[in-house]
Amino acid sequence: MLSEKSKLRFAVIGCGFWSQFQIAAWHELEGVELVAVYNRSVEKACDTALKFGVPHYYDKIEELFRNEQLDFVDIITDVDTHAQFINMALEHNVAVICQKPLTADFKTAETLVAKAIKRNIPFFVHENFRWQLPIRKLKIAIDSGVIGNVFKARVSFCSAFPVFDNQPFLATLDQFILTDIGSHIFDIVRYLFGDAENIYCKTKTVNKKIKGEDVANAFLEMQNGIHCYAEMSYASILEKEVFPQTLVLVEGEQGSIELAPGFELKITTRHGSTSSVIQPEMYNWVDPDYAVVHSCIVDINRNFRDALLNGYDAETSAADNLKTLQLVFAAYQSAAEGKAISVNTNFVYEH
Numbered sequence: 001m002l003s004e005k006s007k008l009r010f011a012v013i014g015c016g017f018w019s020q021f022q023i024a025a026w027h028e029l030e031g032v033e034l035v036a037v038y039n040r041s042v043e044k045a046c047d048t049a050l051k052f053g054v055p056h057y058y059d060k061i062e063e064l065f066r067n068e069q070l071d072f073v074d075i076i077t078d079v080d081t082h083a084q085f086i087n088m089a090l091e092h093n094v095a096v097i098c099q100k101p102l103t104a105d106f107k108t109a110e111t112l113v114a115k116a117i118k119r120n121i122p123f124f125v126h127e128n129f130r131w132q133l134p135i136r137k138l139k140i141a142i143d144s145g146v147i148g149n150v151f152k153a154r155v156s157f158c159s160a161f162p163v164f165d166n167q168p169f170l171a172t173l174d175q176f177i178l179t180d181i182g183s184h185i186f187d188i189v190r191y192l193f194g195d196a197e198n199i200y201c202k203t204k205t206v207n208k209k210i211k212g213e214d215v216a217n218a219f220l221e222m223q224n225g226i227h228c229y230a231e232m233s234y235a236s237i238l239e240k241e242v243f244p245q246t247l248v249l250v251e252g253e254q255g256s257i258e259l260a261p262g263f264e265l266k267i268t269t270r271h272g273s274t275s276s277v278i279q280p281e282m283y284n285w286v287d288p289d290y291a292v293v294h295s296c297i298v299d300i301n302r303n304f305r306d307a308l309l310n311g312y313d314a315e316t317s318a319a320d321n322l323k324t325l326q327l328v329f330a331a332y333q334s335a336a337e338g339k340a341i342s343v344n345t346n347f348v349y350e351h
């Protein structure tokens with residue numbers, strides 16, 4: 001048990017749909033204390049504070065920073081507001097956790113990362129998909145060498161789930177699936193197979209009621225030579241609706257590993273196949289239909305807490321996430337220009 005003194009004090013910025021799961025997940029961990037919530041509409045801030053027993057709530061961001069002694073903020077607002085709140089936290093020397101996608105454009109993210117590094121302030125991105133238990137177990141299986149050298153993979157997030165019911169703002173975005181889901185899927189690709197050399201992508205808008213693209217198919221050549229397909233769609237009416245599961249097929253010189261519907265991990269070699277089911281943790285606040293994305297919030301939050309308490313970088317630091325974000329915007333560039341885009345760059349933080 002951590003002493004009261006070593007507890008990290010934090011505030012949540014944005015009290016919408018996703019914040020309710022994120023706050024519940026923070027409550028699973030010792031060593032952190034949610035001291036305030038902020039939202040532009042005071043009703044939502046007040047409701048969230050009451051629901052989770054948070055002592056203070058605000059609808060003026062300046063008052064939050066003036067009144068509270070914070071170790072970090074957890075930003076869970078719409079993407080176009082992330083930069084303003086990150087900037088404000090950095091100005092107040094407060095560490096930042098920000099929801100994916102980090103910012104609405106790449107340059108802004110790069111500038112913010114540079115600012116945080118210059119000021120030596122921890123800056124992390126809540127990119128939770130790589131923390132899903134089935135994805136962690138898949139990585140362990142790949143790294144065990146059971147299928148030998150990997151040469152090819154497919155990472156797939158295709159569904160007809162009515163995502164706009166819970167998150168209506170998504171229908172209004174000029175850029176939709178690559179920023180919203182692509183940021184997750186490209187991060188899983190990087191987690192499993194390292195960084196990319198180049199990316200080629202095509203997009204479509206199948207649902208004519210939304211502004212942005214709802215289908216994106218990308219082909220990535222990884223720096224280690226692996227060929228990787230990353231496909232995502234909200235227009236796929238399939239026999240098995242697996243939302244919000246990510247399906248993966250990895251092919252190696254000695255066999256293949258498949259993360260199949262129902263969290264089934266199948267390993268096939270010339271000697272036959274084995275199968276196991278990886279069930280996510282069922283906390284009492286998770287929606288059983290979405291347990292795989294809800295329960296992993298506890299794991300990523302634990303990584304953030306430990307990083308902040310021990311002074312090391314979180315796995316999904318903002319500096320690391322720049323490489324994921326770069327893939328998102330390179331995919332749009334590829335779709336617009338009809339050619340592969342090189343992404344093998346080292347970032348220089350000289351802003």
Ligand SMILES: NC(=O)c1ccc[n+]([C@@H]2O[C@H](COP(=O)([O-])OP(=O)(O)OC[C@H]3O[C@@H](n4cnc5c(N)ncnc54)[C@H](O)[C@@H]3O)[C@@H](O)[C@H]2O)c1
Pocket residue numbers: 013014015016017018019038039040041044076077078079081099100101126127128166167169180293
């Ligand atoms: N990691 C995941 O699996 C996952 C899942 C869903 C959403 N998200 C992310 O969470 C973030 C929020 O999404 P959501 O679905 O909760 O949206 P939402 O619209 O339900 O909630 C956003 C909240 O932020 C508030 N807000 C927006 N602008 C504000 C401002 N300028 N000042 C104060 N408050 C403001 C809104 O009033 C709202 O309460 C997005 O970045 C989204 O991509 C992540």
